[in-house]
Amino acid sequence: MFGNIGWGEFMILLVAALVILGPERLPGAVSWISKSLRQVREYAGGATQQLKDELGPEFDDLRKPLSELNQLRGMTPRAAITKHLLDGDDSIFTGNFDDKKSSGANGSAPTPKPTTTPLGDGDKPPIDIDAT
Known part of the structure; x- marks a missing residue:
C-alpha cells in the first residue's frame, strides 16, 4: 500500500x-489508523472469500x-511488445538477426544472410528481373 x-x-x-x-x-491517531486499515483488509479478504x-x-x-x-503493468513497453507481439524474439530491437534462437513466423529457422563478394572495377552488378 505504501510501496511508492x-x-x-x-x-x-x-x-x-x-x-x-x-x-x-x-499515538491515538496512529492506533486509530492502524485499526481502520486492519478492518479494511478484513473486509477485502471477506469479499474475496465470498466471491470464491x-x-x-x-x-x-x-x-x-x-x-x-x-504483469503487463510492470513491464516496459519494449518487453511487452517483445513478449506478446513478437513471441519473445527481440532481434528487431537488438539488430542481431543471425542469432540461432530467433525464429521465423512459422517457427522455422531464419534464413541465413547471403554472402556477397565485392565487385571488381569492370564488373556489373547482378540484376534481379523479378525485383524490378
Missing part, C-alpha cells in the same frame, strides 16, 4: 503529523486475465 513512499517522505509525514496533532494526540464461494471454479478464470494485466 520512501523513508524520506515517511519521515516528513511523521514530522508533519507531530506538528499538526501534537505529541499527546499522535459464489463463483467456484470460475473465480480462477476471472483472476487469470487480471493477473496477466498486472
